[in-house]
Amino acid sequence: MDVLITQILNGLDKGSAYALIALGLTLIFGTLGVVNFAHGALFMIGAFCSVFLQRLLNLSFETIDATKTDFLGNPLKVKTPYVESWFGPEMGGAIIDWSVPLAILFAIPVMIAIGFIMERGLIKHFYKRPHADQILVTFGLAIVLQEIIKAFYGANPIQTPAPEALSGVATLAEGIVYPVWRIVYFCFSVAVIGGVFAFLQFTTFGMVVRAGMADRETVGLLGIDIDKRFTFMFGLAAAVAGLAGVMYGPINAPNYHMGMDFLVLSFVVVVVGGMGSLPGAVLAGFLLGILESFASMTQVIELIPGINQIIIYLVAIIILLVRPRGLMGRKGVME
Amino acid sequence: MFGLDKKDTSLLWVVIALTMLAPFILNPFPTGSGMAQFNAGYPDLMQRFVIFGIFAIGFNILFGLTGYLSFGHAAFLGVGSYSAVWMFKLLSMNILPAIILSVAISGIFALVIGFVSLRRTGIYFSILTLAFAQMSFALAYSVLTPITNGETGLQVTLDDPRVLGVSATADGSIPVTNLFGLEMRAAYDLVVGPWTFTFSVGYYVCAIVMLLAFYLAIRIFRSPFGLMLRAIKSNQQRLNYTGLNPKPYTLAAFVISGMYAGLAGGLMAAMDPLAGAERMQWTASGEVVLMTILGGVGTLIGPVLGAGMIKYFENIFSKINDNVLHSWFSFLPDGIEDFIVLVIHPFVGKGWHLTLGLIFMLVVTFLPGGLVEGGQRIARALRKKKEDEPKSPSTEPAE
Numbered sequence: 142m143d144v145l146i147t148q149i150l151n152g153l154d155k156g157s158a159y160a161l162i163a164l165g166l167t168l169i170f171g172t173l174g175v176v177n178f179a180h181g182a183l184f185m186i187g188a189f190c191s192v193f194l195q196r197l198l199n200l201s202f203e204t205i206d207a208t209k210t211d212f213l214g215n216p217l218k219v220k221t222p223y224v225e226s227w228f229g230p231e232m233g234g235a236i237i238d239w240s241v242p243l244a245i246l247f248a249i250p251v252m253i254a255i256g257f258i259m260e261r262g263l264i265k266h267f268y269k270r271p272h273a274d275q276i277l278v279t280f281g282l283a284i285v286l287q288e289i290i291k292a293f294y295g296a297n298p299i300q301t302p303a304p305e306a307l308s309g310v311a312t313l314a315e316g317i318v319y320p321v322w323r324i325v326y327f328c329f330s331v332a333v334i335g336g337v338f339a340f341l342q343f344t345t346f347g348m349v350v351r352a353g354m355a356d357r358e359t360v361g362l363l364g365i366d367i368d369k370r371f372t373f374m375f376g377l378a379a380a381v382a383g384l385a386g387v388m389y390g391p392i393n394a395p396n397y398h399m400g401m402d403f404l405v406l407s408f409v410v411v412v413v414g415g416m417g418s419l420p421g422a423v424l425a426g427f428l429l430g431i432l433e434s435f436a437s438m439t440q441v442i443e444l445i446p447g448i449n450q451i452i453i454y455l456v457a458i459i460i461l462l463v464r465p466r467g468l469m470g471r472k473g474v475m476e
Numbered sequence: 477m478f479g480l481d482k483k484d485t486s487l488l489w490v491v492i493a494l495t496m497l498a499p500f501i502l503n504p505f506p507t508g509s510g511m512a513q514f515n516a517g518y519p520d521l522m523q524r525f526v527i528f529g530i531f532a533i534g535f536n537i538l539f540g541l542t543g544y545l546s547f548g549h550a551a552f553l554g555v556g557s558y559s560a561v562w563m564f565k566l567l568s569m570n571i572l573p574a575i576i577l578s579v580a581i582s583g584i585f586a587l588v589i590g591f592v593s594l595r596r597t598g599i600y601f602s603i604l605t606l607a608f609a610q611m612s613f614a615l616a617y618s619v620l621t622p623i624t625n626g627e628t629g630l631q632v633t634l635d636d637p638r639v640l641g642v643s644a645t646a647d648g649s650i651p652v653t654n655l656f657g658l659e660m661r662a663a664y665d666l667v668v669g670p671w672t673f674t675f676s677v678g679y680y681v682c683a684i685v686m687l688l689a690f691y692l693a694i695r696i697f698r699s700p701f702g703l704m705l706r707a708i709k710s711n712q713q714r715l716n717y718t719g720l721n722p723k724p725y726t727l728a729a730f731v732i733s734g735m736y737a738g739l740a741g742g743l744m745a746a747m748d749p750l751a752g753a754e755r756m757q758w759t760a761s762g763e764v765v766l767m768t769i770l771g772g773v774g775t776l777i778g779p780v781l782g783a784g785m786i787k788y789f790e791n792i793f794s795k796i797n798d799n800v801l802h803s804w805f806s807f808l809p810d811g812i813e814d815f816i817v818l819v820i821h822p823f824v825g826k827g828w829h830l831t832l833g834l835i836f837m838l839v840v841t842f843l844p845g846g847l848v849e850g851g852q853r854i855a856r857a858l859r860k861k862k863e864d865e866p867k868s869p870s871t872e873p874a875e
Contacts, residue, residue, distance in 0.1 A: 263837075263841075276545065277836075281833050281836040284830075284832070285837065289830065292830065405606060408603055409607060447618045447620075450618050454610055458592065462592065
């Protein structure tokens, strides 16, 4: 039983990342009808937002402490981050410690801006082109974004540690220990997903967007500028992917190709959930995450060797063949 | 000639001339001169040009004609490499049986994957092929280690049986790949003044195979079968209504392009007898997509051009480092020189991927027909200019 719960928990944090990325992908696909291969890159940029903020907060000046000497006998140089000198060592230290959660605030406007620029500058011109062209141009964009990040931050992964208070492990019940940050990540993703759904369900803006997803032409005929709202949705989807990336940093140190690694799986998730279905994307994300973690149990691997590597793809193939629309796909979308 | 019309024959002759004279064409700069690093005429790179050319020609038969975008073609290339290396291990170092086996095995592999994947179209097809390729990649790394040798990659060793050949040569080293005694590694250097041209057996074997593959591709493009594939691309629904089942045709196209990929993989192993799982990763599949689009999808020569361009970038463009840049711009004042080098720096050397991505985006956006379309546009523009000035005093003969 304990093993079972641990495996479900293990699956949930990976599943959260899948669900968040797949949710953004589906938002873009459902509203704009664009297959965005650069979505993984947005996830990666989000993760690097927190790297950037961490570097920024750690900017420091050097002072010479005459009372101490280093091993060569010279006066010791002490580095003090600007933040600490402005807010005092305690407050400043706390700010640096909490740089990852703070990066959320920083990442939201940055990601929305990037989403706007992407949509207005590039994607806009591809609405009328075939899906293959959209895939190709966003694939090219993903390479460009990835290389830009690589040019700035190098090819090695960069650690972004979680705040002191949220690192370490928690004992959930007798015999079940689990890293705190992963629980935080899960709760965070549930909150974001809930937020997006609430936004679409309970606001007038969201209602119009949903109407536009169902029948774009009619909404346009009613005199609503649906394009503007869809542009905003693109920004929102970019922000969701970015937030998923920011918070994923402490679980896996960000590197420039993390987006590509997640992209393939996220597309599989979207297809399994059903193109254009938001609940399907979330459901499939968690489901595949949990399945993957069960498949990596030693007992299962002993039974079917290698299953942990291929389970997601295997499930995707079976679902695509048995249930072509995916788990919750709507009729008439991408058939 | 060979059952081709006049235009295709001349195209074939151009390609034959280019591939046969490649050691000269790709070596325009004298050895030892400052520009020598841009020479691409060394055997290893030339082999890669033609091998990836074959890969892209095959991919184009599927994507260019039927419009099915496969994101898992590298799997067939990997399978081809593995089968070829196994042939070197078990049978002999002759490349002929190895290549035949790699084409056959990847054909069977493509038949199975294609049979399942082709039940869906559009993005679903792309995802299915991607899923199959990633599965093969993951399995090659983990469970299939006895066959694929996992992360190390499959290599020929001294204690392989090689029933028709020898396990080790007289001096105790691993025998090299050959074609009935003609060693792939053998090369002849021709020195003309300051230039050195290398003629390698391996390159010419690859080039001849590529020419055969190219000829076959032309025949497929011009055949009724090719016409049927184009019909599938332009309107599959209408084809269904006329009472034709497109499935056998798409499956045939998929298997043919899988066999081309297998041929490329086999040749790759024949030039350098090792095979690794990273050849099957989806980024490798993405690369062949880039090549085909960049060159011109659906055209005959496009994929070969695209493959050549990307491989040139990968090997030559990536060598330009800051020192080279400084030497180029050294005639400028120091400040400006440093600034220009600083601006160019992210785009060359290790950053060549960035340039590639940018070029690719520009091509997809503005030139959906790739380099070939670009060439055609330029040609058309030039011709128009000539027509506009019919009384120009030019003495050049009209085209």
